[in-house]
Amino acid sequence: MIRVIPFFKNIMLTTNQLVIYTCLYITFILNIPFLTKTVAVITALDQYNLLFLISxxxxxxSLSIIVQSFFAFRWITKPLLILIVLSSSLLFYATLNYGIVFDYGMIQNTVETDSAEAFSYFNFSAIFSFLFFGVLPSIFIAKVQLTYSSFFGELFARLKLISGSVGVLLLIAIVFYSSYASVGRNNRDLASYLTPYALIDSTAKYIRKNYLYPPLKFSVLDTKPEIVKPAQNKHVTVMVLGETARAQNFSLNGYDKPTNQYTDKLDVISFANVSSCGTATAVSVPCMFSRLNKENYDKRIAASQQNAIDIIHLAGADVLWVSNNNGSCKGVCNRVKTLKIATDKNNPMCDGEYCFDEALLTPLRQKLTALTHENTLIVLHMIGSHGPTYYRRYPDKNRIFTPDCQRSDIQNCTQDELVNTYDNTIAYTDFVLSRVIDELSSLSELNDVETSMLYISDHGESLGESGVFLHGLPYAFAPKEQTHVPFVYWADSLHQKGRADCVKNVSELNISHDNIFDILLNEMSVKSNTYEVKNNPLNQCKLSSIIAQSANQLTTIGAK
Structure with missing residues (x-):
């Protein structure tokens, strides 16, 4: 690289020439993912014009030249072009290798990602790609000599470049307008792959919405929620919030590998048809606890009003949020007691950056042995199956499926290795869930405490299907692997006559994260004006309801 720098110094270009060369590079190299997908869409049409495809x-x-020309003046030209190339090279790698698109949701997820999670994406492939496609072209831009004319000469040259590009743009629009309108209308996701303009647009929207809008006044949805269940026995519900688990890899849902060999023996009930609110934690977690639903969810509104955790806490329950997820609770637990698992190596479950989810069991056990309220809700936030470093989510003793993928550049593993690694994370999650159930069962038997456990994941994951990895695609065109999530339910009351059959019947219903608010309030016996009974599939499976139904059936039989 040292030898090529003097060569760069001998190159003299006008500003227009540098803009054109940079835009050519961005268009034909760094936009390969966009061009590839666009070609696939157009050539899949029954009939298409070859000239339209070429255009x-x-x-x-032309669009790139127009945009870059507006900022190409004197000393700001090179810094801005270098910034564009460097950022575009990162997008190029992420999109080409993982299928990631940088829409508003991905920007939000990126901003709210902690350093440990961010560095998990760095590997030799990523570094080499950044150096080759980002740094090397940037050195060229930095080292070439620009020739300048007078101010008006530069202004006139830029106007000519913009005018020529606008002319090309208009010509293409006039000739192929109907074709572009049709393809764009039926394939709105294509715009999300435009590098770097989709990123710029999404970033601008995120900044405007999160930093320029005035904060909303906090809204109290219910001032007097209350727990209505008679306090004959103490009650504990543990909600295990999963991370990046997809339903189709659960043997409880019919998967052909034994990923649920632990809970399968513990009379759990799996809800097979559950969809997420989003495809990233930053959206799904606050959404599932919010009174808002997927269709009207808005982060600013959700953050400025009570959520299910707030209402349960206000009703008089003791609430504890324990996190082994390096990301925060996304604002959901801001007003209740929280505990974050320390990742230092003093804990045998931790390596300094991450902890295995078994680390959640110690604070759970401590809480269960020192209950202070009649009703207690404990949320355990897992790191679960978070990628791309899936292999760091389970200890060697839980490495069931081999060979697995012991690297972060997962696109370079075989499909079998990648799936085995991911399935190991699911099997380990299942092991931890079985330990949670063991703790609750012991509590029920020894102390006559009513207990239940709900496990649900925030979103799913793509494992290379159709060339897509990880998660975070815009929901409108996200594959089912990213939106179909597991929901597992266990309760000591399932052993009561009739209740297990009732829950099994409703487990076949189509539900979503929108139901979690009401399911949680029902499980904690909270009476609130925010509760919507029709939104709670478990409502009909209350013991009192089952007894009433049985009594009605007996009365009917007697009458006959």
Whole structure:
């Protein structure tokens, strides 16, 4: 690299030439994912015009030149072009290798990601790609000599470049307008792959919405929620909040590998048809605890009003949120007691950056042995199956499926290795859930405490299907692997006559994160004006309801 720098110094270009060369590079190299997907869409049509297909990169090139020309003046030209190339090279790698698109949701997820999670994406492939596609072209931009004319000469040259690009743009629009309108209308996701303009647009929207809008006044949805269940026995519900688990890899849901060999023996009930609110933690977690539903969810509104945790706490329950997820609770637990698992190596479950989810069992056990309220809700936030470093989510003793993928550049593993690694994370999650149930069962038997456990994941994960990895795609075109999530239910009351059959019947219903608010309030016996009985599939499975139904059936039989 040292030898090529003097060569760069001998190159003299006008500002227009540097803008054109940079835009050519961005269009034809760094936008390969966009061009590839666009070509696939167009060539899949029953009939298409070859000239229309050829016009696509030239349309993008013209747009790029117009945008970059507005900022190409004197000393700001090179810094801005270098920034564009460096950021575009990162997007290029992420999109090409993982299928990631940087829409608003991904920007939100990126901003709210902690350093340990961010560094998990760095590997030799990523570094090499960044150096080759980002740093090397940036050195060229930095070292070439720009020739300048007078101010008006530069202004006139830029106007000519913009005018020429606008002319090309108009010509393409006039000739192929109907074709672009049709393809764009039926494939709105294509715009999400435009590098770096989708990122710029999404970032601007995120900044405007989160930093420029005034904060909303906090809204109290219910001032007097109350627990209505008679306090004959203490009650404990543990909600285990999973991370990046997809339902189709649960043997409880019919998967052909024994990923649920622990809970399968513990009379759990799996809800097979559950969809998430989003495809990333930053959306799904606050959404599932919010009174808002997926259709009207808005982060600012959700953050400025009571959620299910707040209402349960206000009703008089003791609430504890324990996190082994390096990301925060996304604001959900801000007003209740929280405990974050320390990742230092003093804990045998931790390696300094991450902890295995078994680390959640110690604070759970401590809480269960020192109950202070009649009703207690404990939320255990797992790190679960978070990628791409799936292999760091389970200890060697739980490495069931081999060979697995012991690296973070998962696109370079075989499909079998990748799936085995992911399935190991699911099997380990299942092991931890079985330990949670063991703790609750012991509590019920020894202390006559009513207990239940709910496990649900925030979103799913893609494992290379159709070339897509990880998660975070816009919900409108996200694959089912990212939106179909597991929901597992266990309760000591399932051993009561009739209740297990009732829950099994409703477990086949189509539900979503929208139901969690009401399921939680029902499980904690909280009476609130925010509760919507029709939104709670477990409502009909209350013991009192089952007894009433049985009594009605007996009365009917007697009458006959």
């Amino acid at each position: 696509v990169p030239f349309l993008l090139l």
